Amino acid sequence: MSLLHTPFRVSNNLHFRDSRTYYNLLCWLTGSLIKLVYFCTYDDSCRDDDELRSQNESLGSKSDNSRPVLRGKLHFAKFETSKINDCLEFIHSMKLHLGGGGAYKFADLFKEKLSVSLDKEDEMECLVTGANFLLKAVHQEAFTYLDGQKEFAQIDPNDLYPYLLVNIGSGVSMIKVDGDGKFERVSGTSLGGGTFWGLGRLLTKCKNFDELLELSHQGNNRVIDMLVGDIYGGTDYAKIGLSATTIASSFGKAISDNKELVDYKPEDISRSLLRMISNNIGQISYLNALRFGLKRIFFAGFFIRGHAYTMDTISVAVNFWSKGEAEAMFLRHEGFLGALGAFMSYEKQCLDGLTVNKIPQRFPISVSSAGNKIYCSMNGKSNGNESIECTVYGT
Template sequence: MGPYTCKECSALQIMEKSHTKVISNSLTNGMSIRKSHFNGIVPPMPWFGMDIGGTLSKLVFFEPKDSIVEKTEDETQLLSNVTKYLTKNSAYGKSGHRDEHLQMDNVKICNRVGTLHFIRFPTSEMNNFLELAKKKGMAASVSTVCATGGGAFKFEENFKNELNLKLCKCDELDSLIRGLLFTVASNNNECYFWSQCTADEQCSKQEYTFQYKKYPFIVVNIGSGVSVLAVYGPNNYKRISGTSIGGGTFLGLCSLLTGCNSFDEAIELAANGDNTKVDKLVRDIYGGSYSKFGLPGELVASSFGHMNSKEKRAQVSREDLARTTLVTITNNIASIARMCALNERIDRVCFVGNFLRVNPISMKLLSHAMDYWSKGSQKAIFLNHEGYFGAIGCLLSFDERFKE
């Protein structure tokens, strides 16, 4: 992986719109600000971090809660408008949504203290978003927004034309790691795992103290597609694998098979389905377990393996199909993650990404697969802010503390 580059957001461009003044060092609590591409210049409020993925766009908004007065009237006014609009509502337009339960208080960024708000909307609604942002005047005094994800490239022109906003493009994996490390360090109860995941009834969510300063560990980011990263240090990671079979595949197939229209609907269906009517299990082939190779009878031998039979097709429900799609894709991700971890000789695997949102079925399956095949030596770790790390990392990109 090459060094982090964010050429677009050079201080020069920020200073072009001259009403921003250099924030003095007087606010620092003894920490010296090192030179970086922001050159110590912190952009005016409001602060956003955006991660425009293939399916979902994630927006992180920093609401200052300290008593510091903004530099200009405009800035203060705009910040107040935006804050009011975003924090008074939890739904925006038809499909924008704020995850209130994820809100992070007392967060310190660039020597400001405040609250982080987390908002998401489908990337397909980008035009409506831009329209709304324009209407609300969100970009009136801002010249640049930090953005990551493929959409930062794809929609660059739209931002410029609609909002006269320059996107400061950050690499998505850099942002992901930065956001993840920051969140884990800021939140004591960010991480958890599923205990006793082999027995469904007893399986429960347990807090996990993640030794985030201890390297290496694996990060599996499950968005539309999947990336597998091995993290060796705060600025040292590599993408070791990935697959195109991810959250987008789940939603796409589910929608084709069941007619559902949203992720939440698909997960709801899956929660009430039974994959053993759709999958061919080891016992369906061998009458029991394939003991010679230690394969239990309940193990899925062939995902969707029953579905070429007309009789079997007549017996399955939409729920069963949704469940099977979820199980198939999750197990496949588990296999790849597990082997990547083995090949890298790393035992801690963090699963993140919006595929895991409201999706305990997948989390339990992932936990079970890691635990079962590694005989307990590998650990599946989950994080509460599952899909937002890219956006958080993006917001942090002008904070010196997170740069080398």
């Protein structure tokens, strides 16, 4: 469900304007899922890291060059949009709402429950800002996934552009990224995560997305998909490079099997559906990469959910169509790009003169985002939705 998808929407990235303090920052983006990105210093109730607490204490309230310093972590969390009340309760319990300001369709709810208002941000801009930040600043953010093998990619921040960013949310956006704030949305498709979940829900009666994804593990798509071998008497169509196991027509067997929906196992349906959507996105992405001569394609969005079969299918599609020339890569913080980008734009607009700096002894990578210097480090504990350590310096 997407409460914020209205004709008036500039973007579905919103963030809280924090007029009082920058101790707690919170950003969120909503389509099917609400994403939260918030920064907690070690003076906040949400912190839990003794090591960093002692670092803060040893630094006192001033950094080496006498600028005010705040150390803490960027945290990530997500909620289904239908569970907005759980989200509000979480924000309230974590005291993330203290000092808020802006507004939209959830505005009344936020105003009523948390006494904050909401700001709007541009969705594509936030996605790109979030992706650039993660790719440049966060160690082991991007990885390839093929034949069950996950390999972290070494990204040289000075050799990142251009690349294709494919964000697979409910729908799919394909964005050619040429630099910080330099991008063009070159394509998209409405056959995305919403299609998988929507059709899957109707066809399998699954009650939630995770259940549908879980089902796909046990399924066999060959029961429903028509393969090249089904058409060519079990053999390859070698002359045009198609093996017998290549899908000739997704769900194609359903037309000739004389079966009803109840005759198919939900797990087989889920598997075919996942394969169909992932394959199609992989293929369209490759074609767009080819169109602009892009070698690297980064896939993000919560459709992926770090799911092996999804990533494998996308990788195989890119590999197959590009004849090994292009490479699919995935991001650990896949679904938080927009929220993270909104968070950073908040830094820029509302926290004039502040920078987020890396903890120097950790990762020596610096990132410049939208005019602000942004640095970040990870403590090795971070994975996926957890946290990234950051330091905020005042100027």
